[in-house]
Amino acid sequence: MKLPPHLLDEIILSLGEVFVGKRYADKVIEYTFKRHRKWGSRDRRIFAESIYECVRWWRWFWHLAGLPDEEHTQPENITPERLWRVWAAYWITNGRDLPKDENAPEVKPGDVLKRAKEGASPAIRAAIPDWLDARGSRELGDAWPALREALNQPADVFMRVNTLKNDRRALREKLGQEGYETEAVEQVPSALRLKQRANLFGTAAYKAGLFEVQDAASQLIAPFLQPEPGMRVIDACAGGGGKALHLAALMRNKGRLLAMDVHSWKLAELRKRASRAGVDIIEAREIEGSKTVKRLAQKADRVLLDVPCSGMGVLRRNPDAKWKLSDAEIDRLIALQAEILESYSRMVAPGGKLVYATCSILPSENERQVQAFLSKHGAEWTLEEELHRTPETGAFDGFYAARLLRNKGETSPEQSQPAEDTEPKE
Numbered sequence: 023m024k025l026p027p028h029l030l031d032e033i034i035l036s037l038g039e040v041f042v043g044k045r046y047a048d049k050v051i052e053y054t055f056k057r058h059r060k061w062g063s064r065d066r067r068i069f070a071e072s073i074y075e076c077v078r079w080w081r082w083f084w085h086l087a088g089l090p091d092e093e094h095t096q097p098e099n100i101t102p103e104r105l106w107r108v109w110a111a112y113w114i115t116n117g118r119d120l121p122k123d124e125n126a127p128e129v130k131p132g133d134v135l136k137r138a139k140e141g142a143s144p145a146i147r148a149a150i151p152d153w154l155d156a157r158g159s160r161e162l163g164d165a166w167p168a169l170r171e172a173l174n175q176p177a178d179v180f181m182r183v184n185t186l187k188n189d190r191r192a193l194r195e196k197l198g199q200e201g202y203e204t205e206a207v208e209q210v211p212s213a214l215r216l217k218q219r220a221n222l223f224g225t226a227a228y229k230a231g232l233f234e235v236q237d238a239a240s241q242l243i244a245p246f247l248q249p250e251p252g253m254r255v256i257d258a259c260a261g262g263g264g265k266a267l268h269l270a271a272l273m274r275n276k277g278r279l280l281a282m283d284v285h286s287w288k289l290a291e292l293r294k295r296a297s298r299a300g301v302d303i304i305e306a307r308e309i310e311g312s313k314t315v316k317r318l319a320q321k322a323d324r325v326l327l328d329v330p331c332s333g334m335g336v337l338r339r340n341p342d343a344k345w346k347l348s349d350a351e352i353d354r355l356i357a358l359q360a361e362i363l364e365s366y367s368r369m370v371a372p373g374g375k376l377v378y379a380t381c382s383i384l385p386s387e388n389e390r391q392v393q394a395f396l397s398k399h400g401a402e403w404t405l406e407e408e409l410h411r412t413p414e415t416g417a418f419d420g421f422y423a424a425r426l427l428r429n430k431g432e433t434s435p436e437q438s439q440p441a442e443d444t445e446p447k448e
C-alpha cells in the first residue's frame with residue numbers, strides 16, 4: 023500500500039497532538055478531517071486506522087522502534103523523529119513497505135521484526151502501563167490476562183434504533199438504501215451492528231434521528247432500570263444523553279425525565295440530540311450544588327446513576343484513556359462514585375428503583391461500591407439484580423449495573439435528606 027506524503031505528515035502531527043498535547047484521539051481525527059474535507063474515503067481510513075492503532079499499541083510499537091521504555095509517556099521525549107519511528111514500527115509489523123524518503127529517519131524493518139520475536143514483559147506486549155497491569159491483576163486475578171487481550175481488539179460499531187421514529191427492520195432497510203449493511207444483534211432488541219466500519223454521522227437516517235451510535239452492552243442499561251411511560255425518572259449523570267434518550271424512547275415519550283450533569287456543555291449537546299430524536303419529555307438541568315439534589319429528595323420513581331468511571335470496560339473504543347489515566351485518578355473516581363451513590367440515591371421515592379452503572383470492569387468501581395452502600399443502608403434497600411458484561415464474553419464493551427429497590431416504609435432521616443456537606447464534585 024502506497025502512502026501519500028501529505029498523509030504521513032498529518033499522522034505524525036496528530037500523534038504528537040495525542041501524546042504531547044494530551045488531546046483525545048477521536049477529537050484529533052475529527053479536527054483533521056474538518057481541515058481536509060477533500061480527502062477521499064481511502065485517505066480517511068488509512069489516517070484514522072494509523073492513529074487508532076498507534077494509540078492502542080503505543081507502548082509496544084515504541085518498544086519495537088527500539089526506544090527506551092521508561093520514556094514512552096514523557097512528552098519531552100516524544101519528538102517528531104520518534105513519532106515517525108513508532109509509526110514506522112506499526113507500518114512494518116502490518117507487512118507494509120515504508121515510503122521512500124531520504125529526509126526520514128532510518129528504520130530497518132529487520133530490526134523491528136526481530137524485536138517483535140524477542141520476549142517482552144506482559145504489560146509491554148499488551149501495550150498498557152505497568153500500574154494498570156498491576157491493578158488489573160490485583161482486582162481481577164486469573165480473569166485478567168484474557169481481559170487484557172480482549173481490551174486491545176478494535177470494537178465494532180453498534181447503533182440503537184430510535185423506536186420513537188422507526189423500528190429495527192425499517193432502519194436496516196433505510197441504511198441499506200444508503201449503502202450500509204447491518205445485522206440485528208440477537209441478545210439486544212434495540213441494537214444493529216454495522217458490518218463494515220464506517221462513519222454514520224453523515225447519513226440521512228442519522229440526521230433524521232432514526233438511530234444513535236451506542237455500544238450494544240450500553241443499550242442494556244436503560245431497560246435494566248425498568249422505566250415505564252408516565253413515570254418520573256431522573257438520569258443524574260446524563261452527560262451527552264446516550265442513555266437518557268434511550269430511557270425516553272422506552273417511556274414512549276410520556277412522563278417526566280430529568281437529565282442532570284455537572285457540565286452544562288454536555289447538557290447542551292443532550293438537548294440537540296433530544297430534538298433530533300423527537301424527544302420532548304427531557305428537562306436538562308445543571309447540578310450547581312447540593313441544593314439541586316436536595317430539592318429532589320424522594321421525588322423519582324426511577325433514578326439512573328451512570329457514574330463517572332475509569333472507562334476500563336471501553337478501552338477498545340477509547341484506547342488513549344490508558345495513557346491518560348493513573349492509579350490516583352481511579353482512586354479519586356472511586357471516592358466520587360461512593361459519594362454520588364450515597365447522596366443521589368436519596369432522590370428515589372420509597373418503592374422506586376435505582377440503577378448504579380459503570381463502563382468499568384474493576385470490582386472496586388462496581389460490585390464493591392454496591393456492597394459498601396448496602397452494608398450501610400441494607401435495611402432500606404434491596405439488591406434486585408446485577409448485570410456484568412466483559413469484553414471477552416462477546417463482541418461488546420465491558421459494563422456493570424446493579425438495580426436496587428428502595429423498600430417502602432424503611433426510610434431513615436439520613437436517607438430522606440441529603441446533608442449539605444456531602445455534595446459530590448467532579
Ligand SMILES: C[S@@+](CC[C@H](N)C(=O)[O-])C[C@H]1O[C@@H](n2cnc3c(N)ncnc32)[C@H](O)[C@@H]1O
Pocket residue numbers: 258259260261262263264265266282283284285288309328329330331362446447448
Ligand atoms: C459515564 S458518563 C455519563 C454518560 C451518559 N450517561 C451517556 O449515556 O451518554 C458520567 C457523567 O457523569 C458526570 N458527572 C461527573 N461528576 C458528577 C457529579 N458529581 N454529579 C453528576 N454528574 C457528574 C460527567 O460529567 C459525565 O457526563
